[in-house]
Amino acid sequence: MTKLRVPIWDKLLGCLAALSFAGACASAQAQAPGRDSAVIDVSCDRACLLDFVDRYMDGLVHQDPSRVPFAEDVMFTENNVAMPIGEDGLWGAISGAHEAGLEAADPETGNAAWFGVVEEHGAPAYYAMRLKVAEREITEVETVVVRQSGLPLPFGDVDKLQHDPAFQKVLPAGERRSRERLIAVANGYFSTVELNDGTLFTPFRKDCGRLENGISTTSGGFGSAAISEGCESQFELGIFRINKRVRERRFPLVDEKRGVVVASGFFDHANWFDQYELTNGETMDAALKWPNSITLLEAFRIKDGKIHRVEAVFDYVPYYMHSPWADGDKGALPEAGITPEPASDKMGCDRGCLQGFAERYMDALVAGDPDRLKWADTVKFAENHVPMMIGDGLWGTISAKSDDPFIAADPETGNVVWMGWVAEHGQPAHYAMRLKVENRRIKTVETLAARKEQPGPFAAAKAYTPAGALGETLPEEARQSRERLIDIVDGYYSTMQQNDGTLFTRFTDDCVRVENGETVTHGDTCRVPFETGLFRPVTRVRDRRFPLVDTERGLVVALAARDRAARDDSFTTADGETREIDKAFPHSRGALDIFKIRDGRIARVESVSTYLPYFMPKPWHKERR
Secondary structure, eight states: OOOOOOOOHHHHHHHHHHHTTGGGSOOOOOOSTTOSOSSOOOOSOHHHHHHHHHHHHHHHHTTOGGGSOEEEEEEEEETTEEOOTTTSTHHHHEEEEOSOOEEEEETTTTEEEEEEEEEETTEEEEEEEEEEEETTEEEEEEEEEEOOOSOSOOOOOGGGOOOOGGGGOOOOGGGOOOHHHHHHHHHHHHHHHTTOSSOOSSOEEEEEEEEETTEESSSSSSGGGGTOOSHHHHHHHTTTTTEEEEEEEEEEEEETTTTEEEEEEEEEEOOSOSEEEOTTSOEEEOSOSSOEEEEEEEEEEEETTEEEEEEEEEEEESTTOOOHHHHOOOOOOOOOSOEEOOOOSSOOOOHHHHHHHHHHHHHHHHHTOGGGSOEEEEEEEEETTEEOOTTSGGGGTEEEEOSSOEEEEETTTTEEEEEEEEEETTEEEEEEEEEEEETTEEEEEEEEEEOTTSSSOOOOGGGOOOOGGGGOOOOGGGOOOHHHHHHHHHHHHHHHTTOOSOOSSOEEEEEEEEETTEEOSTTSOTHHHHHHTTTTTOOEEEEEEEEEEETTTTEEEEEEEEEEOOSSSEEEOTTSOEEEOSSOSOEEEEEEEEEEEETTEEEEEEEEEEEEOTTOOOGGGGSOO
């Protein structure tokens, strides 16, 4: 394992000397939209920008942000999630980086990029990074980190990775294209991928090759190369028709001398069909049955006005996830604290009424017909933490649902929850839905779906039925107030967070936890893993919300995100035993949990949880009132 080279300080000093006259280009009032100044400061040339890349990677490998000249308001994202820079995400888990990488720089925009391999606790991950330099400081860092999480995506042998040297070759002056033309060619590539039906919106060289997460997908028989070789022939065949959208396209870096463009965006795979026809009449199966997206940083090398080489680093993210870079959102970090759902006198809908809304929603969902339902004037809808339009996502893939789900309702807040399973093109998934009704119209819909390909617990979905004990009415003497029930569940989350064996809540002696249909207490009661400290790798339990409470049945429906920073690859339990961390890389889980509480003690927990990019915020934390 080779650490990234330490910056060559003699070379860096030369770059800083070049910067010393930057003040001569004093900022003027912006004259063009999107420009900070009417005069572009290009005093930090390509070598200077690549030295900033070196300094960033040096600080990252040493887990020491003080080595890096960050601006005070630097914006940092990992897999399109904004987070503090310096100890979260890869910064907290990195153990090294390979020396060789694909480098690119653009003095006109102050952007530079590095594509290569890093390691977290010795495990390799593909990595792409873009940074922006302004006034001798790094103001932006955008990264994509691809771990071996178990999701089905290309992941090449890191020891065989070779970045094409064509990206570094300077083109003769007569063969160069303008910045605008290079962006148009790269954008045409994305337009060709989108709804790929064989139409080409950009030109390709006959020797065009593509590397994705370190492995060729245009030659050698892997992935799409097993169907057809070469960029152009694959697109003409329509292999990538599953791409419903290629959105939030950005082209922050262009090197006209080398014909290089670095772009970012999302590929949305709606998967509303699980088979599709190629232009040659053959039929292909969609690789996945459920809606998903990939986030990427992608480098294009364009020669003679045609795409010559492509190198991409991409990872799966929840379907239709958005980037804080695309809309200027600085990625406000999640708030802390307890947020019970406020009471309202506008509901006018009792338990039976709310249950009817849930059942009608699920019937409309399976039918793919949202017009069956009564909607409020303004509706909020999210699937796996991502806001989207009603009718998208699972609305296009669902083929069946549970006949015997568990439904809980809270007339005081107008919330109802449905938990069971759904099938997408016949493939079952665990599913939970929270629906809020105001004035007998649907105001809010929040859903979670856990699929078998995603990391985490997963038992056969169709074999799962939520325990009937959840719905049992408690004798009056065993009931607790709404506020007390919320405190008990919040104590559960506090016990899980950085779990050191201390209990902040109480459990019955027969308490059981079930997550995505799998009993995860494994013969123990709920108390034992917490007393042992088995949840110590959970860094935080955030965005805690308690939208539904049923005091008669002792039920609390809660939603929260569990972050695992993976700053270490092992931990010590309360009894002194050292254990290795499963999936020792940063990630999060979003969950809808149903708690059954008797006599002030947690008796059962049933959950639907899904794998998320580390620190991904919920859309609902901004909704708090």
